[in-house]
Amino acid sequence: MKHNFKKAGLLLTGVVMSSKLFAQTPDTTAMSKDYVQPFSGANNFRTWSIGVHGGMMTPYTIFRGKENDYRTPNERWGYGAYVKKQIWHSLGLQANFFRGHVQGTNPADASYPYQRFESKIKYAVDISANITIANINWLKNRSVISPYVSVGGGSMAYSTSLYANGAENYTARTDDFHQFYIPLGAGVKVGLAPGINLDLGYQVNFVQGDNLDGYNYGSTNDKFAYAHAGLEFALGKRSKPQLARHNPVSSMRTEYLMSERALQIQLDQQKAQNEQLRNDLNTTNSNLARLTTDSDGDGVFDLNDKCPNTPSGTKVDGSGCPLPTPVTKVIVTEEDRRVVREAIKNLEFEFGKADIKERSLSSLDRVADILVNKNFSLKLAGHTDNVGSADANLKLSKDRAESVKAYLVSKGANPSRIEAVGYGKTQPIASNKTDAGRQKNRRVEFTLF
Structure with missing residues (x-):
């Protein structure tokens, strides 16, 4: 037994x-090989x-x-x-x-x-x-x-x-x-x-x-x-x-897992569609902004602006180009010339400097009034005698002309209508061999127009 x-x-x-x-035999079969939809029948x-x-x-x-x-x-x-x-x-x-x-x-x-x-x-x-x-x-x-x-x-x-x-x-x-x-x-x-x-x-x-x-x-x-x-x-x-x-x-x-994957694919597709819609919206906004952009602020959109970058405040036509500036005839009277001549006559500077002396300012004030009221243009030309080097004289003549321009602007004159240049000792009007001649050569000429 x-x-x-x-x-x-x-x-x-x-x-x-x-x-x-x-x-202990490992199951290496793919997951989907034995997949049958649940509750689908014995067939x-x-x-x-x-x-x-x-x-x-x-x-x-x-x-x-x-x-x-x-x-x-x-x-x-x-x-x-x-x-x-x-x-x-x-x-x-x-x-x-x-x-x-x-x-x-x-x-x-x-x-x-x-x-x-x-x-x-x-x-x-x-x-x-x-x-x-x-x-x-x-x-x-x-x-x-x-x-x-x-x-x-x-x-x-x-x-x-x-x-x-x-x-x-x-x-x-x-x-x-x-x-x-x-x-x-x-x-x-x-x-x-x-x-x-x-x-x-x-x-x-x-x-x-x-x-x-x-x-x-x-x-x-x-x-x-x-x-x-x-x-x-x-x-x-x-x-x-x-x-x-x-x-x-x-x-x-x-x-x-299949349902989850299908849902993930659907979400990815929806994300892609949303991203495409977002890109389309950004493109539309960009195009709209380009159509309505006025970079120079003249009231004409860049798309139609034939004269871009016009200065601020400039009056323009429908194509964005500046309107012609009305030409105003300027008449310089004899009184105006007299005021300028008096200012030239009374204009004095500190020795070797561009500083205007106090007694010259009242004459310059009258010149400034003319420039402001009549919108004249003025050219200031500085000159010196032959004492000193050419470079130093050229710089001094330029500085003195700029000093006069700065004073006139401070009194309300339009800086764009005033030109200041220096010629140094290159354009004397008298002999530099005498004190009187050198005194005449040290000047600032006013040209009113």
């Missing part, structure tokens, strides 16, 4: 270790599948209990196939078929004349509900491992041979039976590729009778276990995911 227990333990350990190894999935399997049959089960007809189970091979229709993510209906042998020795009653039995299961067919416990992997987009449990009911046909005690290979009797049975199973399906799964399962078959081993001993019905490994193949278009392995949470996440 311990020997058989160890065998069963090794089998289950192998199943678990295989599951762990496959569970978007592969719901039909077929499977084949083979494994070990034994009267030893995890529900063995204390009362068994034969104490020593022997392992024999079995095989089978199934067709499954997946109804929901977690529920499928499966039509199963299997065959095999169940064998045991060492009857519980030592006085029983038959040492060994062997039951040949000719066929066993059933309909089972296959319930996927977890097909949602919260860490990956695709579930690699899908644990399941199954329960159903069906009919089996088998023949049982009993072998007499002490007679090697001597068949005492052979009986044929048909019995109802209940298969109860559990296992895992490991995704090897899209539409291909490794099926590792363990199934206990509860026979509704006590004649599987040909020996009615105790008060319980017979049962036997079938541990198997096989392959499942999904039917249908390869472009569709298998419903049993589909991760609906991943599709909902993909749906959310």
Whole structure:
């Protein structure tokens, strides 16, 4: 019994270790490969599948209990196939078929004349509900491992041979039976590729009778276990995911990301449109500003201004060009000339300087009155004698003419109508050899016009 227990333990350990190894396989499938729009119907999935399997049959089960007809189970091979229709993510209906042998020795009653039995299961067919416990992997987009449990009911046909005690290979009797049975199973399906799964399962078959081993001993019905490994193949278009392995949470996440991306694209497009509208508005404002700009402030927009940069206050026509200045005839009277001559006569400067002496200012005031009242133009020409260098005399003559202009402007004269120049000693009107001649040469001439 311990020997058989160890065998069963090794089998289950192998199943678990295989599951762990496959569970570590990374999911490199693109997110959109298994995407199906949530709540879109089963026609978007592969719901039909077929499977084949083979494994070990034994009267030893995890529900063995204390009362068994034969104490020593022997392992024999079995095989089978199934067709499954997946109804929901977690529920499928499966039509199963299997065959095999169940064998045991060492009857519980030592006085029983038959040492060994062997039951040949000719066929066993059933309909089972296959319930996927977890097909949602919260860490990956695709579930690699899908644990399941199954329960159903069906009919089996088998023949049982009993072998007499002490007679090697001597068949005492052979009986044929048909019995109802209940298969109860559990296992895992490991995704090897899209539409291909490794099926590792363990199934206990509860026979509704006590004649599987040909020996009615105790008060319980017979049962036997079938541990198997096989392959499942999904039917249908390869472009569709298998419903049993589909991760609906991943599709909902993909749906959310797609909606978020679509919204982001819409926002980006709206931002681009807003930016374009803003640029268009700026361009329109710029064009409008260019059309209504009057840089020189003459009242004519630059677009129509044919004479830009006219001085401030200048009266212009409709094209922005200055209006002709009315010509005023200037008449210089003899009295005006007399006032100028008197100012020239009385004009004196400090020696070697451009400072006007105090006694000359009253005459200049009368000249300023003429310039202000009659808007005359005046040319001031400064001259010196030949004492000193030419450069010094030229500068002094210029400074004295500018000094007179500055005084007249301070009295209200228009500076644009007064010209001040210096000629130095280049234009004498008398001889520089005498004091009287040099005195005449030191002058500022006034030309009124």
